Amino acid sequence: xxxxxxxxxxxxxxxxxxxxxxxxxxxxxxxxxxxxxxxxxxxxxxxxxxxxxxxxxxxxxxxxxxxxxxxxxxxxxxxxxxxxxxxxxxxxxxxxxxxxxxxxxxxxxxxxxxxxxxxxxxxxxxxxxxxxxxxxxxxxxxxxxxxxxxxxxxxxxxxxxxxxxxxxxxxxxxxxxxxxxxxxxxxxxxxxxxxxxxxxxxxxxxxxxxxxxxxxxxxxxxxxxxxxxxxxxxxxxxxxxxxxxxxxxxxxxxxxxxxxxxxxxxxxxxxxxxxxxxxxxxxxxxxxxxxxxxxxxxxxxxxxxxxxxxxxxxxxxxxxxxxxxxxxxxxxxxxxxxx
Amino acid sequence: xxxxxxxxxxxxxxxxxxxxxxxxxxxxxxxxxxxxxxxxxxxxxxxxxxxxxxxxxxxxxxxxxxxxxxxxxxxxxxxxxxxxxxxxxxxxxxxxxxxxxxxxxxxxxxxxxxxxxxxxxxxxxxxxxxxxxxxxxxxxxxxxxxxxxxxxxxxxxxxxxxxxxxxxxxxxxxxxxxxxxxxxxxxxxxxxxxxxxxxxxxxxxxxxxxxxxxxxxxxxxxxxxxxxxxxxxxxxxxxxxxxxxxxxxxxxxxxxxxxxxxxxxxxxxxxxxxxxxxxxxxxxxxxxxxxxxxxxxxxxxxxxxxxxxxxxxxxxxxxxxxxxxxxxxxxxxxxxxxxxxxxxxxxxxxxxxxxxxxxxxxxxxxxxxxxxxxxxxxxxxxxxxxxxxxxxxxxxxxxxxxxxxxxxxxxxxxxxxxxxxxxxxxxxxxxxxxxxxxxxxxxxxxxxxxxxxxxxxxxxxxxxxxxxxxxxxxxxxxxxxxxxxxxxxxxxxxxxxxxxxxxxxxxxxxxxxxxxxxxxxxxxxxxxxxxxxxxxxxxxxxxxxxxxxxxx
Numbered sequence: 001x002x003x004x005x006x007x008x009x010x011x012x013x014x015x016x017x018x019x020x021x022x023x024x025x026x027x028x029x030x031x032x033x034x035x036x037x038x039x040x041x042x043x044x045x046x047x048x049x050x051x052x053x054x055x056x057x058x059x060x061x062x063x064x065x066x067x068x069x070x071x072x073x074x075x076x077x078x079x080x081x082x083x084x085x086x087x088x089x090x091x092x093x094x095x096x097x098x099x100x101x102x103x104x105x106x107x108x109x110x111x112x113x114x115x116x117x118x119x120x121x122x123x124x125x126x127x128x129x130x131x132x133x134x135x136x137x138x139x140x141x142x143x144x145x146x147x148x149x150x151x152x153x154x155x156x157x158x159x160x161x162x163x164x165x166x167x168x169x170x171x172x173x174x175x176x177x178x179x180x181x182x183x184x185x186x187x188x189x190x191x192x193x194x195x196x197x198x199x200x201x202x203x204x205x206x207x208x209x210x211x212x213x214x215x216x217x218x219x220x221x222x223x224x225x226x227x228x229x230x231x232x233x234x235x236x237x238x239x240x241x242x243x244x245x246x247x248x249x250x251x252x253x254x255x256x257x258x259x260x261x262x263x264x265x266x267x268x269x270x271x272x273x274x275x276x277x278x279x280x281x282x283x284x285x286x287x288x289x290x291x292x293x294x295x296x297x298x299x300x301x302x303x304x305x306x307x308x309x310x311x312x313x314x315x316x317x318x319x320x321x322x323x324x325x326x327x328x329x330x331x332x333x334x335x336x337x338x339x
Numbered sequence: 340x341x342x343x344x345x346x347x348x349x350x351x352x353x354x355x356x357x358x359x360x361x362x363x364x365x366x367x368x369x370x371x372x373x374x375x376x377x378x379x380x381x382x383x384x385x386x387x388x389x390x391x392x393x394x395x396x397x398x399x400x401x402x403x404x405x406x407x408x409x410x411x412x413x414x415x416x417x418x419x420x421x422x423x424x425x426x427x428x429x430x431x432x433x434x435x436x437x438x439x440x441x442x443x444x445x446x447x448x449x450x451x452x453x454x455x456x457x458x459x460x461x462x463x464x465x466x467x468x469x470x471x472x473x474x475x476x477x478x479x480x481x482x483x484x485x486x487x488x489x490x491x492x493x494x495x496x497x498x499x500x501x502x503x504x505x506x507x508x509x510x511x512x513x514x515x516x517x518x519x520x521x522x523x524x525x526x527x528x529x530x531x532x533x534x535x536x537x538x539x540x541x542x543x544x545x546x547x548x549x550x551x552x553x554x555x556x557x558x559x560x561x562x563x564x565x566x567x568x569x570x571x572x573x574x575x576x577x578x579x580x581x582x583x584x585x586x587x588x589x590x591x592x593x594x595x596x597x598x599x600x601x602x603x604x605x606x607x608x609x610x611x612x613x614x615x616x617x618x619x620x621x622x623x624x625x626x627x628x629x630x631x632x633x634x635x636x637x638x639x640x641x642x643x644x645x646x647x648x649x650x651x652x653x654x655x656x657x658x659x660x661x662x663x664x665x666x667x668x669x670x671x672x673x674x675x676x677x678x679x680x681x682x683x684x685x686x687x688x689x690x691x692x693x694x695x696x697x698x699x700x701x702x703x704x705x706x707x708x709x710x711x712x713x714x715x716x717x718x719x720x721x722x723x724x725x726x727x728x729x730x731x732x733x734x735x736x737x738x739x740x741x742x743x744x745x746x747x748x749x750x751x752x753x754x755x756x757x758x759x760x761x762x763x764x765x766x767x768x769x770x771x772x773x774x775x776x777x778x779x780x781x782x783x784x785x786x787x788x789x790x791x792x793x794x795x796x797x798x799x800x801x802x803x804x805x806x807x808x809x810x811x812x813x814x815x816x817x818x819x820x821x822x823x824x825x826x827x828x829x830x831x832x833x834x835x836x837x838x839x840x841x842x843x844x845x846x847x848x849x850x851x852x853x854x855x856x857x858x859x860x861x862x863x864x865x866x867x868x869x870x871x872x873x874x875x876x877x878x879x880x881x882x883x884x885x886x887x888x889x890x891x
Contacts, residue, residue, distance in 0.1 A: 084477045087614060095634075151664055159671045166668040167660060169635075288660040290634055298474060298661065303825055 021316035100291030107215035119226020141220025229261035270326030414884035415757025427871035467654035478617035497601035497622030550574035683741035716781035725775035757854025
């Protein structure tokens with residue numbers, strides 16, 4: 001019951017935050033230099049044509065009317081029409097979501113797979129070469145700018161050795177799975193396992209470098225957190241008691257100490273996943289990854305406000321949802337926070 | 340032409356043509372951003388004879404009397420000479436378009452920045468070709484876009500009434516013959532036996548519909564390309580041919596049709612929703628669409644019944660990567676065959692590789708620093724000329740653009756109708772510049788050059804070099820202010836000179852290959868983007884030129 005109330009409270013807060021994001025993003029258009037009509041209208045457009053375009057885009061209305069219209073539209077899933085392409089902004093924006101989510105999740109997987117063992121090794125072999133190596137890795141990882149790392153990976157692994165493609169996303173993760181669940185004439189068609197494996201392989205091959213690029217900072221961060229968490233846990237009285245009881249050291253480290261270390265790491269993972277979704281802009285640009293990040297950049301270049309706003313709102317909403325999910329998970333793992 | 344009775348018409352006409360031409364140019368600068376080139380055929384520029392020899396203190400009254408221009412081209416050339424003397428801009432350079440290309444391809448880059456894949460042949464390996472641009476299309480409707488990337492995607496499947504070869508010369512396309520019937524009316528004879536990709540035969544009515552769809556907001560859409568057919572008012576089918584009407588003589592009408600207005604099938608367009616028109620193409624061009632994924636890629640195959648020479652490649656893919664380093668890496672890794680806009684700093688990477696090379700061609704875009712005629716110190720022609728003398732253009736081209744540009748001393752580029760061969764770029768002459776500043780009465784002036792960031796190839800670096808060279812004059816100080824292109828362009832295109840910056844860097848593309856489409860919008864009294872509205876001689880020369888035949 002307490003958990004339900006806790007989640008309800010978080011949900012209401014989330015709605016307020018999303019509303020704040022929508023309002024801020026809406027206002028952004030009015031404080032940014034460059035009139036959208038300048039970008040939409042032919043440069044020689046007469047004042048009458050400009051006025052007509054402004055009217056078509058609803059830009060001739062008072063600010064509050066535009067705001068109410070915009071929020072009203074959003075509630076019905078209508079983000080307006082792209083100024084440049086003339087198609088529904090929501091269609092374009094949501095088409096980009098899978099690529100961004102895939103990249104963020106893949107980067108997280110890279111981080112978890114590398115960082116947690118590295119952090120544990122570093123903590124259990126303190127002041128040994130392995131610890132110094134892990135610490136150095138995390139320092140370099142945290143200090144390396146994404147765009148530089150991405151370009152270097154492309155130059156070395158793609159251009160020089162031809163091990164990975166330089167860019168692009170020829171197939172999506174779920175598109176690969178579609179080979180397993182195909183429907184023909186309303187009936188389930190036989191699974192095409194070969195095509196599925198091919199598709200998955202192509203997807204993995206293409207996402208590898210962007211995921212490593214985006215995940216490096218995150219890996220370094222989680223390594224540090226795991227190391228410090230483990231060191232703290234290993235100094236706790238219950239560890240001493242376990243050792244006194246004669247439990248094997250590996251059991252103490254991996255079953256007891258690591259499990260307790262993971263609680264704050266799960267929180268950070270969740271929060272960072274949200275950051276990754278919003279922060280993949282540079283990585284997406286370097287690898288021509290067709291996600292929300294490249295969409296935001298391309299749209300900013302031409303002041304396509306419906307797309308900019310739609311993308312930012314989706315990113316903001318995603319961040320809020322992930323936060324609520326993490327809060328719920330944390331409350332489940334550590335019921336004391338509910339109270 | 341007597342001044343009094345022509346003045347109203349002249350101003351009206353210039354207002355109209357100037358305004359309509361405006362979008363031609365900035366559209367050119369708003370497409371792919373930067374480009375470059377190898378400067379291999381660039382003129383040296385600075386040979387010391389600058390066409391005006393630095394006579395100071397004059398404003399044209401005591402010039403040597405030149406014979407009256409007679410032909411249209413002579414009018415345009417005279418306007419260029421006059422503009423060089425009055426120096427409303429610091430004339431900088433012509434940009435190059437620089438492509439990275441796989442050595443296995445044989446292709447000549449075009450001056451108008453278009454990539455027509457039909458002209459590509461493969462000398463080795465698979466006959467399929469992938470092109471990577473800086474962005475994908477904004478929809479496939481041939482009449483509802485303004486940017487080069489979309490153009491490059493549309494031109495593979497659509498033909499125009501006329502076309503251009505790689506040098507920019509007009510060639511026949513869907514029209515086999517064209518003639519001027521009278522002032523304001525031209526006629527095109529339409530090629531027989533041409534079919535659209537859906538198998539239907541091209542009718543003259545389709546051509547007329549296409550023209551009307553561009554120029555008439557009542558037909559289909561309000562096309563952003565209406566100004567590309569400047570002056571054209573409509574088209575109709577007459578005796579099996581298509582007659583196009585214009586306001587006034589419209590001397591460059593054939594030139595406009597050589598660059599713009601792709602032909603669509605009326606039935607096909609009218610029976611489809613906008614979303615369908617924007618996601619498929621049914622043209623008469625050499626390639627037909629096989630697969631289209633918005634924002635990702637488009638794949639074509641040759642159209643078997645194409646009326647012209649069959650393409651040599653059997654599959655064409657166009658993709659995009661906004662980062663130039665990513666495009667170059669794709670080329671070096673063999674993932675693509677042709678990439679656009681290789682920046683100067685990336686050129687050596689492409690050149691050093693055996694499997695790739697650089698293809699560069701002078702573009703149709705001029706880079707300049709405009710100065711507002713109505714504010715001090717730029718109101719002084721001496722001061723404006725002084726700034727031109729302060730600049731070491733060759734060093735800017737060599738060091739900043741790695742030689743991938745040509746210097747210019749006039750707004751019109753070499754090879755355009757109206758280019759004046761007698762006018763050379765200003766040489767750097769610091770003493771002369773300082774003397775002219777003294778003569779102008781503006782010694783000690785402090786000026787600011789406003790430049791867009793990342794809009795044109797190395798724009799900020801060029802602006803910084805210009806400013807520092809001006810700053811080196813003992814009696815002028817100059818600094819750079821970096822601006823967002825959107826807000827700078829907004830001020831320049833506001834139509835109100837009071838809103839325009841005093842001194843700014845801009846680029847201007849003009850794919851009509853005609854001087855008028857640069858000078859009228861940018862340098863006449865009624866030009867939509869003009870910073871120079873005081874020169875009746877230029878106004879008159881341009882107005883007269885537009886009433887004479889002799890366009891491209």
